[in-house]
Amino acid sequence: xxxxxxxxxxxxxxxxxxxxxxxxxxxxxxxxxxxxxxxxxxxxxxxxxxxxxxxxxxxxxxxxxxxxxxxxxxxxxxxxxxxxxxxxxxxxxxxxxxxxxxxxxxxx
Numbered sequence: 690x691x692x693x694x695x696x697x698x699x700x701x702x703x704x705x706x707x708x709x710x711x712x713x714x715x716x717x718x719x720x721x722x723x724x725x726x727x728x729x730x731x732x733x734x735x736x737x738x739x740x741x742x743x744x745x746x747x748x749x750x751x752x753x754x755x756x757x758x759x760x761x762x763x764x765x766x767x768x769x770x771x772x773x774x775x776x777x778x779x780x781x782x783x784x785x786x787x788x789x790x791x792x793x794x795x796x797x
Contacts, residue, residue, distance in 0.1 A: 698769065701778055704787035705755045722748040732784060733777035741771055750774070 693701070705725065712728075713720040726748040733740050742750055750770060757765030769775070782788050 693769075693775065698767075700788060701775070701782065702755050702767075704782035704785075705751070705778060707787055708782060708785060709755070722752040726751050729774075729777050729781050732781035733773070736777070736780045738773050738777045738780065740773055740777055742774065751778075754778075 708728075709720065709722070709725050712725060723744070726744070729751060730740060730744075730747065732738075740747065753768060754770055754774075757767045759765055770778075779788075
């Protein structure tokens with residue numbers, strides 16, 4: 690996967706945020722980032738993508754990718770995950786039709 694621009698990373702974050710919100714709102718219980726990570730992991734397996742993170746740290750990495758990491762000074766920093774992780778996220782949000790059409794066509 691090619692390196693993503695800041696705009697493309699923001700679009701992926703926004704799509705995942707929408708997926709999390711919609712997933713949480715559609716369930717009878719509160720969905721967590723663990724639930725979303727399970728979906729990302731399933732998308733990775735379906736697309737032959739090997740993730741370097743598992744259920745232990747994957748949900749937190751996913752949450753920090755979307756929401757950022759709160760620093761002591763009150764600012765948020767956003768890290769960029771490994772290419773395989775981004776590819777799995779892209780596979781999920783594309784399958785759920787959550788990306789703008791131009792980014793979906795380009796394959797990010």
